[in-house]
Amino acid sequence: MLWYKAWLETRSRFLISLLGIVALPCYLVFDQNADAQPQTPVNWYYHALDNGHRLIVVMWLAAAILLMMGGVLREKATGTISFTLALPVSRMRLMLVRILSGFSQALVLMVIPWCAMYLVSIATGRATSLSQALFHLVLLGAGGLVFFSIAVLISSVVEGEYTAPVVTFGLLFADIAGLGQSRYHSFSTWNFMIGNEYFNRSTQLLVGIPWLHVTANVAVAVLITTAAIKAIQRREF
Amino acid sequence: MIDLPVIQTHRLCKSYGSVQAVRDLSLSVRANCITGFLGRNGAGKSTTIKMLLGMIRPTSGEGAVLGNRIDAPQESVELRRRVAYVSEDKRLYNYMTVAQTIHFTSGFYSDWRPETAESLRRKYELPSDRKVKSLSKGMRTKLALLLAVARRPALLILDEPSEGLDPVGVEQLLETLVTQSAEGTAVFFSSHQIEEVERIADQVAILEQGRLLKDVSLDDVRRCYRKIDLVFSSQPNERDFQLEGVDSVQTSGCQMRVVCNANAEDVIERARALDASEIEVGPISLREVFLSAVSETSRALV
Numbered sequence: 314m315l316w317y318k319a320w321l322e323t324r325s326r327f328l329i330s331l332l333g334i335v336a337l338p339c340y341l342v343f344d345q346n347a348d349a350q351p352q353t354p355v356n357w358y359y360h361a362l363d364n365g366h367r368l369i370v371v372m373w374l375a376a377a378i379l380l381m382m383g384g385v386l387r388e389k390a391t392g393t394i395s396f397t398l399a400l401p402v403s404r405m406r407l408m409l410v411r412i413l414s415g416f417s418q419a420l421v422l423m424v425i426p427w428c429a430m431y432l433v434s435i436a437t438g439r440a441t442s443l444s445q446a447l448f449h450l451v452l453l454g455a456g457g458l459v460f461f462s463i464a465v466l467i468s469s470v471v472e473g474e475y476t477a478p479v480v481t482f483g484l485l486f487a488d489i490a491g492l493g494q495s496r497y498h499s500f501s502t503w504n505f506m507i508g509n510e511y512f513n514r515s516t517q518l519l520v521g522i523p524w525l526h527v528t529a530n531v532a533v534a535v536l537i538t539t540a541a542i543k544a545i546q547r548r549e550f
Numbered sequence: 551m552i553d554l555p556v557i558q559t560h561r562l563c564k565s566y567g568s569v570q571a572v573r574d575l576s577l578s579v580r581a582n583c584i585t586g587f588l589g590r591n592g593a594g595k596s597t598t599i600k601m602l603l604g605m606i607r608p609t610s611g612e613g614a615v616l617g618n619r620i621d622a623p624q625e626s627v628e629l630r631r632r633v634a635y636v637s638e639d640k641r642l643y644n645y646m647t648v649a650q651t652i653h654f655t656s657g658f659y660s661d662w663r664p665e666t667a668e669s670l671r672r673k674y675e676l677p678s679d680r681k682v683k684s685l686s687k688g689m690r691t692k693l694a695l696l697l698a699v700a701r702r703p704a705l706l707i708l709d710e711p712s713e714g715l716d717p718v719g720v721e722q723l724l725e726t727l728v729t730q731s732a733e734g735t736a737v738f739f740s741s742h743q744i745e746e747v748e749r750i751a752d753q754v755a756i757l758e759q760g761r762l763l764k765d766v767s768l769d770d771v772r773r774c775y776r777k778i779d780l781v782f783s784s785q786p787n788e789r790d791f792q793l794e795g796v797d798s799v800q801t802s803g804c805q806m807r808v809v810c811n812a813n814a815e816d817v818i819e820r821a822r823a824l825d826a827s828e829i830e831v832g833p834i835s836l837r838e839v840f841l842s843a844v845s846e847t848s849r850a851l852v
Contacts (some may be wrong), residue, residue, distance in 0.1 A: 314654050314657030316652055316659060317653075318643065318646075321643070321646055321650065322643070322645055322647055352651065372842070391641065391644070392639050392641030392642045393638070393642060393643055393644075394633070394643070395600075395605070395637035395638075396642055396643075396694075397603050397639060398603070399603055399630055399633075399634075399637070400600055400630065400655075400658050401627050401628070401630040401631035401633040401658055401659075402627065402658070403624070403627050404623075467761070512833060522601075546623075549606040549607060550600070550605045550606065
């Protein structure tokens with residue numbers, strides 16, 4: 314039943330996000346077909362992967378942050394927390410269902426747009442590369458997990474109906490504009506997600522999935538999520 | 551057979567920094583009866599209820615609900631399976647309809663009674679397809695009550711249940727509570743509506759500034775409690791009436807009111823010995839017991 318609640322709570326946000334995140338990158342790919350650019354596969358990949366992927370990343374981050382806007386502390390702000398905490402379920406289960414349902418939706422928001430963009434590429438007769446698409450998905454998934462877990466943590470420690478997404482967007486901006494532009498840019502999750510660090514300058518394709526970096530991101534996300542669960546377990550309402 | 555208490559606390563305390571919301575609360579709530587939990591705003595009623603349900607942790611002391619310790623997370627889940635709770639603000643999920651809210655809640659309880667839920671929904675005139683966000687506070691209260699009683703709880707805890715209800719809604723609420731009690735559910739409800747408590751409660755606990763002032767049965771109040779109004783020729787001394795069984799003494803000029811829970815005869819005898827010109831003895835309402843207890847505490851703290 315908690316899954317049912319999570320779905321009813323987030324379905325509008327999820328479906329609107331899905332529509333936007335599928336439509337805009339697909340249009341970008343489709344529209345490019347009409348442009349008179351040198352249509353070599355490399356140029357095409359560069360355009361589709363760089364611009365299309367970047368657009369998906371931006372929209373996915375916004376969607377993931379908004380999807381994780383709910384949660385126990387927001388319920389405190391909206392006044393439903395007494396009803397939720399009086400249900401015969403542990404706080405751990407409340408958090409796990411919320412995280413897993415949010416993660417499932419975030420996963421759909423990663424995979425469906427990429428599949429759609431890939432299908433539009435095929436339909437419009439453009440060159441495609443499944444391995445490149447999967448490479449980008451790995452970057453989006455691993456980097457996205459960090460921001461997803463940050464959104465979970467912030468919504469678990471910051472009160473207020475809309476405070477958590479505002480703070481999370483602030484952190485995202487700090488990563489892009491601050492860390493991403495500094496000499497520590499290789500630590501920027503944003504840079505990791507858009508794949509800047511892994512482009513081959515001559516082919517303009519991504520080469521060699523950075524498994525170490527992927528593992529580090531997943532580990533950080535797990536730690537942050539665990540901290541969020543602990544924070545809610547200790548919290549008084 | 552002696553029923554075990556459904557709620558039992560021993561020296562339960564809750565502090566927020568230097569503020570003590572609940573102090574040394576030792577409370578025992580019996581099964582098979584309706585217990586009213588009276589107190590002014592900020593007396594600590596909601597804090598106590600939240601501790602009982604595991605929403606906040608006691609600073610010290612211990613408590614158990616239906617034999618489950620309130621500070622043990624796993625036992626707290628178990629107790630919430632058998633306890634229904636209607637919170638003070640009765641907020642439910644705005645994004646659900648009435649039918650979805652009922653469906654959602656029913657999934658957590660194996661002993662959910664769909665026919666009871668449906669008959670209450672009709673009685674309370676709750677439209678199935680209406681979103682919770684468009685319900686009035688009174689209708690939200692009725693929906694919360696429906697969710698609480700449709701599952702045959704062993705204990706029903708309500709925090710200010712009549713707030714926001716019109717007179718008809720209050721009647722339906724009180725009727726529902728009495729029916730639940732008759733079916734074997736222990737009812738524990740907080741209120742400042744003393745008349746409601748007096749109408750349906752068997753037992754009353756009065757809380758003031760986090761302390762339990764009284765835990766009495768209404769039968770005892772009716773049988774043993776008396777107010778004695780006295781008139782003297784000169785201003786009497788309150789100390790003369792600090793006798794066993796005297797709850798409070800209030801003086802205004804030459805007049806004095808003594809509230810006692812026993813030994814009214816001793817008070818009358820003392821008044822006669824002090825040449826009281828008028829002595830009037832009468833029964834006392836719960837409102838008067840409450841006001842007398844609260845004012846006595848306030849005076850003691852000044």
